[in-house]
Every structure is written in structure tokens, then in C-alpha cells.
Amino acid sequence: MATRKAEINGKRPFRLKEYTFSCEDVPRLSCTDPEVDRLISNEQPVVITDTNLVSSALHWDLDYLGKNMGDGMFTVYSSHTNKFKYFDDKKGNNVKNFREPMRHLDMTFQDFAKRLCNKKPEDESLYMQQTLNDSVGRRIVVDFLGFNWNWITEQQKKHNWGQLTANLLLVGTEENITPSHYDEQQNFFAQIKGKKRFILFPPSQFGCLYPYPIYHPHDRQSQVDFDDPDFEKFPEFKKAAALEAVVGPGDVLYLPTYWWHQVECVQGTGLNISVTFWYKCGPTDKIEYPLKPQQKVAMMRNIEKMINQALNDPKEVPEFMQNMVLGRYT
């Protein structure tokens, strides 16, 4: 796999995998720059520096978390590749012979840390993805309360977002990859340790990324394998053009709802720790035309859901959809 050299602000270069598509940089601006507000209100991604959003957690490492995360059981995914492709196990029965691409384990943080430290190259990759809740130790609660809630709550109000729904703690090792997908929430993604690379595509490129059907366990995930794209099956992927952001400790990426993202723990940057801040989208006050691409994606999802409910059998959906479109709108 070809790689290219990259760096943030001229510091400590690292290598990034090269893909078939072009990558332009996401803007990287200080939170004091008024352009940040404009980009967020236009639902455009931006890397925001100097927020101090998670400054109270920049000392987190495996040892500190091991001592302070408490003795609760946390969600850890185990994958025999370095990819951690999300799946909804409630939809597993909708697809014949669906094979879960990773295992969902529950373990204490101490157990996770031990397995990470003793991991041999042939062992499965591990990725902790745990919603922060009150089961954590007191010092983690103090660090959490020390987040810059003033700044982020000000953003939530200014952009009329809904409630904060979750803070997901992510602890992984370099080369862990979350393959391309979109979410239906607004996200301030805060990097605490190590570097992460985001490969982003706007909602307008939905037609290039071929998401699985809505009834599939991989709903919202792209069917395209970026490492080996099948241009026969997914010809429009040739037209995909990405934005790219690399975030390091203290950086916050605003990741707008319905934007496609693949997330890679950058090689050579060691243990990787992040926290997400997911918010419900705000209400649409007035419908304006032409509709925004993200509104069209939401519409397509609602129509697919309605067709699935009305047919009441996932096996009937492909023929129904093809009859509706092939030779008529193609």
C-alpha cells in the first residue's frame, strides 16, 4: 500500500495511506476565528484549535485510565483485521449468512490494558468504544467535569442543536480503522492522545459511496472497500473526491451530520485516545429549495424505511426498488 508523508504545523512528520481518490485539506482554524462559526452553521467540517475542550484529559494514558476507570465492564471490539466496521446486530437476521466482521467483548479496563500491552502481531486488534457513564472512577469524573463545557454548550446554543446524546471514549492502537460511514448526529470529535486521520466525503457524494440497504446490519456504512475498490460494481466511486483532516491532542474536528468519514489511527503515533460529543440535529425551521444534500439523504432513508415496513419482507425490497427505477429513471 503506497503511503505519503504528512505533518501538522511542520511538526514530527508521519505517513498516511494513499487511496485512489484525491484528498483536499479540511480548514484548520483557531476557535477565535469567526470563520469557524460560518463553517459550522453551513455544516462544513473544520478542525478547531485552542478550544481547551478536553485539556483536563490530555494527561490520560493507559496507566492512568487503568488506575481510574473503575472496575466496570467496558465495550471492546476485537477484529482479526485492523478494520472495525460497525454493524447493528438487531438487523443480523435480515441478511442470509451475515458474518459479524468483529467480536463485541466486555471487559474491565485493566484487562483491556493488559491485553493491549501483551498484544503480539498475530493477535487480533482491539478497540475500546465505551460511552462515558457514571461507572467510571472519581478522577475520571473530575477530568470529565473539567472539559470546556462553556465553549461547547455555547456552540450547541448558537447553532440551535438538540441535546448532547453521548460521549464515546475511544481507546485504540495505531492502524485501527473505522471504515467509511455516516452518522445522523452533529459531532465535535476531540483528540486526546495520538493522531487520527479523517477521510471525509460530503452528503452530496452519497451516489459515489453506495451505502448498504437500510435493513442491512451495515446500514449507513459504505460497501466500497477503499483498499481494493470494485469499480465494476461501484463505478461512481471513481468520481469520489475527499476532504482530509489529521487531528492531534487538543484538536477538535467538527464532523457535520450525514458527512461520510473513514477514521484511521495514524501509524507511528502510538496509543490513540479520543472522545466524541454527539448532539441531536436541530429542527429545520423553514424548508428552502433546492433541498440540501443531507435533507435528501434523510428523505431517502425515510422512503426506504417506509418501503421496508410496507413490504414487511427484506427479500422483496430489491425487486420493488428496481421495478421503480430501472429503465424508468436510469
Ligand SMILES: C[C@@H](CC(=O)O)C(=O)C(=O)O
Ligand atoms: C467512532 C468514530 C470513529 C473512530 O474514532 O474510530 C466515529 O465514527 C465518529 O466519531 O463518528
Ligand SMILES: [Zn+2]
Ligand atoms: Zn462515525
